[in-house]
Amino acid sequence: MDLQYYLQQLVNGICLGGMYALMSVGYSLVYSIMSFSNFAHGGVIMVGAYVGFFALTALKVPFLVAFLLCGVGSGLLAVIIERLVYSPLRKRKAPSLYFIISAMGASIFLENFVIATIDGTPRNYPTLFSNSIKIGSLSLGLDSLLMIIVSAVSLLVLMIIIQKTKIGLAIRACSYNEKAGTLMGINSSLVIFVVFLMGGVLAGFAGMLYGMRFIVKPTIGQVTNKSFVAAVFGGLGSLPGAIVGSLLLGIMEIFVASINSSLRDLFVYALLIIVLIIKPSGLMGKPVEDKA
């Protein structure tokens, strides 16, 4: 165990954390506007991973095209779920518990839909990037480098949209008070649409990265629940919180796994419970009573 080993693990942790961040911002964005945890997000990520897989293997499109298809596919799916499931609940002003249960239902539906229409067997992505580059004594796989770059660029674009554009300002306004936003002339349906679209597109990217690194199967939506833990850890509803929480979680998870890989998930979910007990608002979230 030397410095190089730790550096290598750190890189692995950042890769994982970056991927978690792509997923967790989707949880946070939806939470910030609609105050519920959109557990259908895991299903959206999973479908993204399948879109990428079939784009590469059946359509045989280049990587970049497959990657964009993932974003489009998951983005559309997220928006469709919002329209079909959440929008009617919104119109009825249903309590957030209804949203969460429906979200879980949507997630299980998607999982079983894939099992029924494709099948349940795990699939491996074709190897796309097997080379690695050397930085000093550190070897960095091209796939890892790609993960880091994709995550960083996507998150940067998202932050610019949120902080610098008009729709971003509208999203931040509605996340504070939707009624007041409406009084400014903001169309809250449009804000919700954009939030689901952006979260969905990033979920598609994340799904593909996940598939490339690990595996594709109908249940990976559950695995991606760790990104939800990251969002809670960082402070549900806060975008910077989701990103920081994800990176920290990714790094901690890798180091815990390097000690004993069977502790990996135990650690992540123990962290969730501890955060909820000790500091439910997470690292950067605003304190609220109802973290449904």
Next chain:
Amino acid sequence: MSMLEVRDLNVYYGGIHALKGISLDVEEGQIVSIIGSNGAGKSSMMNTISGIVKRQSGEILFRGEKLPSQANKIVKQGICQVPEGRLIFANLTTYENLILGAYLRKDKAGIERDLKRVYEIFPRLEERKNQIAGTLSGGEQQMLAMGRGIMSAPELIMLDEPSLGLAPLLVNTIFETIKEIKAMGKTILLVEQNALKALSVADNAYVLEQGRITMSGPGKQLLKDPTIAEAYLGHAK
């Protein structure tokens, strides 16, 4: 034809009949004040006009046409509400709040000009333009709420208790601003607890009691009315 015509408005919250057949008119370029005690239905009436509360029955016409039902579309028609309790965006800066007021506007030059104007009326807001609005003082937040309303360049601006909780000096500033907004050619619907001031600035006024309009007339005239003096001005004449 009045700019705003409200006809026989009924609003219920569950079993509570909050507005019981209200009718009123607002003429273009005027200040119309509504006074009434707590729970009379003043905010309910404004919220119904701005579309955030749905009515059971009745008609609201703006320039002779029915208003759309969604609140954000009503803003587009040129009606802006500065709500009770201000509802400023506490997570955003003063400047961002003001810009949100102009959310539907496309005329960049006009927005710039109105921003300057707001900063002239409330120099404090310019000093604090990069401050997170949640950390502004109560009075500064009220200035911000009014500034944000001006930024939307409405034809009709509805102010719900703009002087609530402010020190006397600031109350005067707020009423000066109301006159200034009128001088800009805007029409104002004003809800106030401060009946003396509200009636003094009003061209026309209505008294709302338990969901019903019980009296109306020119502000100056109501000011002289003995029942009003007793009930709302705190002294019998």
